Structures are given as C-alpha cells and as structure tokens.
Amino acid sequence: MHEHEWRRQIVSEMHLRRWPQIHAPMLVVQLVRLVDNTDRDAEWAAWRAMPEGGMVRRAYRRHVSGNLAGGIDFTWERHSEASTHTLFAPADAGEALEAAVAWMESLPGATLRATRIAIVPDDEAAAQMLPAMAFDHEELVSCHVAGPMRIWSDFRIGDQGYGQLLIAANGLDGGPLSRAVQRMQELGNYRNLALIGLPVARAAWPRLDEAESGLRELGESLNRADVRDDDLMTQLSALSLEIAAVASSTDYRMGATAAYALLVDERLHELAPTPIPGFISLSEFTQRRFLPAVRTCAAFSARERQVAARASQFTSLLRTRIETRIENQNGALLASLERSATHQLRLQHLVEGLSVVGISYYATALIGHVLEGGESLVHFDARLAIGVLTPIVIAATWLGLGRARKRLLEGGH
Structure with a gap:
C-alpha cells in the first residue's frame, strides 16, 4: 500500500493528549512552559532519558506518556509554542512526588503556569482539606462544573510558585473525571497563553x-x-x-x-x-x-x-x-518650449525674408552686369530691363527657397 507521507501523523494526532484515568483521591501537578525552538531537542532528550525507576509507555514527537518511581504517571504534550508536563500521583505519594516535581521543574523552558490539584471523593472530604489550602476567601471561586464535580480555587500563585485547585469528584470517576479535570486545566492554560x-x-x-x-x-x-x-x-x-x-x-x-x-x-x-x-x-x-x-x-x-x-x-x-x-x-516646460519654437519660427521667417532680399539683390546685380555688357551689341535700355526683371527674380527666389524648405522638411520625416 502506498501511503501518504502524513497519514500516520494525522491518525496519531487523534489519539494524543489523553490523560490516564483519574480516581479520587489523587494529586495532579502540571507545568505549562514556553519553550524556544532551540530548546526543543534538549526537551525531547530529557523526556527520553527518564530518571531512575521511570519508564516510557508511548513516545511520539508531540506526546510522551509513562510511569515514574512511586506509582506516578506522567504525560508530556507539545503544543505550537508551549509544552505541558503533568504528573498523576496517589494522595500518599509524598517524597516520590516531590522528587518527580523537582525533575519536571529542571526541564527546559520558562514556566507560564504551575498548578497543584488535589482531587477528593466528595464535598465532605474537600471541607476537611480547605483550611490547609489557605485560599483567599474574598476571591475564592467555587462552583459545580461538568455536572456534580465541584471546584475551589483563588487562582493565585502560592509561595512555591504554584496555584492550588481543590476538586470534589462527587460521583465522577475514571474517564469522565479525567476529561473534566483536563478541560479545567486546558481552560486555565489557554487563558494564560491568551493573556500573554x-x-x-x-x-x-x-x-x-x-x-x-x-x-x-x-x-x-x-x-x-x-x-x-x-x-x-x-x-x-x-x-x-x-x-x-x-x-x-x-x-x-x-x-x-x-x-x-x-x-x-x-x-x-x-x-x-x-x-x-x-x-x-x-x-x-x-x-x-x-x-x-x-x-x-x-x-x-x-x-x-x-x-x-x-x-x-x-x-x-x-x-x-x-x-x-x-x-x-x-x-510649464512644454509651454516654454512652445514659446521658444514660436520665436525661432518667427526668426526663421525673418531670416528667410532677408535671405530672399539678399539673394535677389546679388542675382539682379549679376543680371544687370550681363545686360550692361550686351547693351553695346544690341541697342536696348539695360536699366529698364533690370527694372522689369527685378520683381521676377525676387518672386523666383522666394518660390525656390520655399520649395527647398518643403523638401527639407519632407526629407526629415
């Protein structure tokens, strides 16, 4: 079978980010970290190299789950810009849980949210734990969620850098309780990520x-x-x-x-x-x-x-x-050029007029010399002939220069 290169990645995505089943009483500790791309390889290597007594059950590039010493389960989830580390411990885990938390805190990344969650069976057990949680009663949030489950928290950061959440399962157990607590945590995690x-x-x-x-x-x-x-x-x-x-x-x-x-x-x-x-x-x-x-x-x-x-x-x-x-x-430049061209045209006409006069003058003088020379051979009045020819010469000169100019312009096109 020729599979698409992304098929298994897409299918595995649908099975990631599942928590183990939760049974009250239990303690859950979670860290949300912003991790630079330069630290991703170090983070992955840290999860692959488990502390003594740890074991990886499933390992994907974006999700790791397994067990640590003392009966503690863990999950690691990689998001687009953050990573979520979660520990699931029995209520009496004690030193084993603290050792696991210390190891989890040593992983790469900057902590954006840290939460300790105490899950108890019912409201009566929660009432016994409330004094030890030391919540600020003026800002205490408490309500039922996901049906019968009840929560208590002031959503403040405690002395050790952790927020505290008390949950009374009130009949929820296993998968339904796990999904409800996970949604509670996702609500807080996405809230902090949004508030950045x-x-x-x-x-x-x-x-x-x-x-x-x-x-x-x-x-x-x-x-x-x-x-x-x-x-x-x-x-x-x-x-x-x-x-x-x-x-x-x-x-x-x-x-x-x-x-x-x-x-x-x-x-x-x-x-x-x-x-x-x-x-x-x-x-x-x-x-x-x-x-x-x-x-x-x-x-x-x-x-x-x-x-x-x-x-x-x-x-x-x-x-x-x-x-x-x-x-x-x-x-303005075109107008100036137009004025200059007009002036040049007028000047050209003036020059042409003077040229006609000059050429006609010299042509008439040359013809006059010829006629004066022939006056001794043929009896006629040379001065009268020059007077008659002068307008003709001027007209011929004018027409000749005009035709020459026309041919020059046509040749330029």
Missing part, C-alpha cells in the same frame, strides 16, 4: 500613539507649500517603517490571543459551570477580567490596522502631490 498578548499590547500602545502623532503632523505639513516633498517623504518613510515594526512584533501574539480566547470560550462552554450562592463562579471569574483583556488586544490590533491604513493614505496623497507638481513642471 495583554502586556505586549500595552507595551506597543505608546508606539502607536507616537505614530499617530507623527501622521497628524505630516497631514498638516501636506497642506503647506513651503515644505519640501523630499522632507515629507523621509518623515513618511520613517513612520511607515515604525508602524511595520510594531505590526511585525505584535501581529503573531495578537492573533494567538484571539485563537486562545476562542478555545477558552469553548472549554468554558463544555464545563458548563453552575454557580453556588455565596461564591464567585468560574464563568464570572473568567469574564470579569479575561474578556476585557482579550478586547484590549483586539482593540490594539484594530488600531494598528487603522494607523497602517492612514499611513498608506498619506503615501498616496504625497505621491499625488509629487505627481501633480511634476505634471505642472512638465506643462
């Missing part, structure tokens, strides 16, 4: 302010006749380069923010949070600050496109101004 765009937008916003101010000054200069086109073009080129630099440094991040925001919305819809009186629900927590941040990024993208469009409009206006000036200069 917010500081980028805030940092680049003053650059758009400066670009707009420059375009405003440029627009005022376009109406002034004393400003040189070269100076305007230099200013406009500098502004266009600055706007292009802003776009190239932010477009990817703004596009990623929009894409991650859609995923957050999908996961939130799938979890279907049910509010509990007296607590902030997951939907309320997400919408209160996440949506304004996403809208800020969208507004930045829209403003960047508007500034770029205005720069393009100014470029067109300046080009029109330059072309108009060139056309006016060409018109």
Whole structure:
C-alpha cells in the first residue's frame, strides 16, 4: 500500500493528549512552559532519558506518556509554542512526588503556569482539606462544573510558585473525571497563553500613539507649500517603517490571543459551570477580567490596522502631490518650449525674408552686369530691363527657397 507521507501523523494526532484515568483521591501537578525552538531537542532528550525507576509507555514527537518511581504517571504534550508536563500521583505519594516535581521543574523552558490539584471523593472530604489550602476567601471561586464535580480555587500563585485547585469528584470517576479535570486545566492554560498578548499590547500602545502623532503632523505639513516633498517623504518613510515594526512584533501574539480566547470560550462552554450562592463562579471569574483583556488586544490590533491604513493614505496623497507638481513642471516646460519654437519660427521667417532680399539683390546685380555688357551689341535700355526683371527674380527666389524648405522638411520625416 502506498501511503501518504502524513497519514500516520494525522491518525496519531487523534489519539494524543489523553490523560490516564483519574480516581479520587489523587494529586495532579502540571507545568505549562514556553519553550524556544532551540530548546526543543534538549526537551525531547530529557523526556527520553527518564530518571531512575521511570519508564516510557508511548513516545511520539508531540506526546510522551509513562510511569515514574512511586506509582506516578506522567504525560508530556507539545503544543505550537508551549509544552505541558503533568504528573498523576496517589494522595500518599509524598517524597516520590516531590522528587518527580523537582525533575519536571529542571526541564527546559520558562514556566507560564504551575498548578497543584488535589482531587477528593466528595464535598465532605474537600471541607476537611480547605483550611490547609489557605485560599483567599474574598476571591475564592467555587462552583459545580461538568455536572456534580465541584471546584475551589483563588487562582493565585502560592509561595512555591504554584496555584492550588481543590476538586470534589462527587460521583465522577475514571474517564469522565479525567476529561473534566483536563478541560479545567486546558481552560486555565489557554487563558494564560491568551493573556500573554495583554502586556505586549500595552507595551506597543505608546508606539502607536507616537505614530499617530507623527501622521497628524505630516497631514498638516501636506497642506503647506513651503515644505519640501523630499522632507515629507523621509518623515513618511520613517513612520511607515515604525508602524511595520510594531505590526511585525505584535501581529503573531495578537492573533494567538484571539485563537486562545476562542478555545477558552469553548472549554468554558463544555464545563458548563453552575454557580453556588455565596461564591464567585468560574464563568464570572473568567469574564470579569479575561474578556476585557482579550478586547484590549483586539482593540490594539484594530488600531494598528487603522494607523497602517492612514499611513498608506498619506503615501498616496504625497505621491499625488509629487505627481501633480511634476505634471505642472512638465506643462510649464512644454509651454516654454512652445514659446521658444514660436520665436525661432518667427526668426526663421525673418531670416528667410532677408535671405530672399539678399539673394535677389546679388542675382539682379549679376543680371544687370550681363545686360550692361550686351547693351553695346544690341541697342536696348539695360536699366529698364533690370527694372522689369527685378520683381521676377525676387518672386523666383522666394518660390525656390520655399520649395527647398518643403523638401527639407519632407526629407526629415
């Protein structure tokens, strides 16, 4: 069978990123890291070289799963710009879990989100653990998700750099519980990935302010006749380069923010949070600050496109101004050439008239000498004959020069 080169990659993609089945009580620790392309090979080598007691069950280029010492399962997932490392440990894993966490923290990449999740069977067990979690009660989020499952968290970073999440399964077990917890984590992970765009937008916003101010000054200069086109073009080129630099440094991040925001919305819809009186629900927590941040990024993208469009409009206006000036200069030059040609034509006619007079004068003088010489042989009045011939000579000279000019012009074509 001749297979397409991507067939197995496409099929395997549908089976990746599955968590092992979760049974309460259990502890889940997850790190989300941004990993540079230069560190991808080192990351892959680290997962392939397991610590003592570890074993890889499945290894794909974008997904690895296996076991570590102490009965701890793990998964590694590679995303487009981040990697997710997750440990699944029994509630009493103790030192084995801490050793696994230390090894996981040593892997390449910059941590974007770190979470410790305690999963207990029901609300009663969760109530016993709540005091130890030390949540900020003023910002405590608690609601039912995915049906009966209940969550507690303040979504703050703790002293050890981890956020804490308490989950009461309340009847969910195995695959349904695993999928619900995974969706909870994906919601938070995509939320953080989306929010990377917010500081980028805030940092680049003053650059758009400066670009707009420059375009405003440029627009005022376009109406002034004393400003040189070269100076305007230099200013406009500098502004266009600055706007292009802003776009190239932010477009990817703004596009990623929009894409991650859609995923957050999908996961939130799938979890279907049910509010509990007296607590902030997951939907309320997400919408209160996440949506304004996403809208800020969208507004930045829209403003960047508007500034770029205005720069393009100014470029067109300046080009029109330059072309108009060139056309006016060409018109003035053509008018000057036309006047010069008219003067030359008049001068030429004057010269031709003088030439006719001169040629006729000398021709008449020559004929006069001939007639005066023949006057002694044949009795006639030479002066009368010269007087009669003079108009004829002038007319013949005029016609001859006109015909010569006509032949010269026809020969030039």
